[in-house]
Amino acid sequence: MSRTLPLFPLxxxxxxxxxxxxxxFEPRYKELIADCIENNSTFAIPSYVKNKVEYGTEMEIREVSKKYxxxxxxxxxxxxRIIKVLKMDNPFKDKKYAVGSIEEISxxxxxxxxxxxxxFEAVQEMYDLVEVDERxxxxxxxxxxxxxxxxxxKDAEYELIQINEERQRQRFVLDHLKVLLPKLRDLQRSKELIKMNGHFRKYNPPQEF
Incomplete structure (x- = not known):
């Protein structure tokens, strides 16, 4: 069963x-958020990753930190929850923003x-390798x-939100970590060698693989 939500593609x-x-700060989204606050309603952030608006997440406003x-x-x-945009009207009627007919993904x-x-063990090792103590x-x-x-x-994250079973998400992430960790271990070994040679200055871990 479909319903409609204001859309805030990002x-x-x-x-x-x-x-x-x-x-x-954009006029259309200022209007969107003002309407959601007034009506105590949710909106959706469809992920504009593959040059289209399709899958995204329904969001609730927890707090207005500041109104200018x-x-x-x-x-x-x-x-x-994850949603799929079935149809989008942009703009919607007399509004500046888009509204979409959406389907909730189970x-x-x-x-x-x-x-x-x-x-769990792989992520803990990753934290150690990139020296993230606070997590x-x-x-x-x-x-x-x-x-x-x-x-x-970003493309992999977009693929992940389309998976509607936790076990399949676990397999997706585990396969990724099995590729990532050997690369981080190699970088750590290189870092240690550079330190030993006295030339180490700054190390920034890779963000994406």
Missing amino acids: NLVAFPFQNLNLHI DDGRFDIKTRGI NKNNPDIIMKEEI KLSMDFQIYDIAHQIGLS
Whole structure:
């Protein structure tokens, strides 16, 4: 069953349960957010990654951090669920922004315990290799909780939000980590060698593979 939502396309992938801070400054989106606040309603962020608007995430506004005199907003939002845009009217009737007919994508939360442990250990090793001390992973994590932290490209993140079963998401992420970790280990060894030779100055870990 479809319903309609205001659409706020962005060149990023938002995941369910993700907290996302937004600065709203374009006139059409100032109107969109003002309407959502007034009606206590949600909106969708379709990911404009593949030069089209299709899959994205329904978002709720958790807090208006600041409203400016010119109508701009600083807001805190949180992802709710994955959606698929079936049809878009841009602009919608007398509004400046687009509204889409959307379908909610069902989510089967069926984690595999063995894969979950493998991913947990792999992510902990990744944190150690890139020397990220402040991030600690709890064993009750879901894939969406770590999706932005493991060096996925934007295209890979977009592929991930189209997977509606946790076990398949686990396999997707585990396959990625099995490629990523050997590269990080090699970089770590190179870093240690450079340190030993006295030429090490600054090290920035890779962001995407």
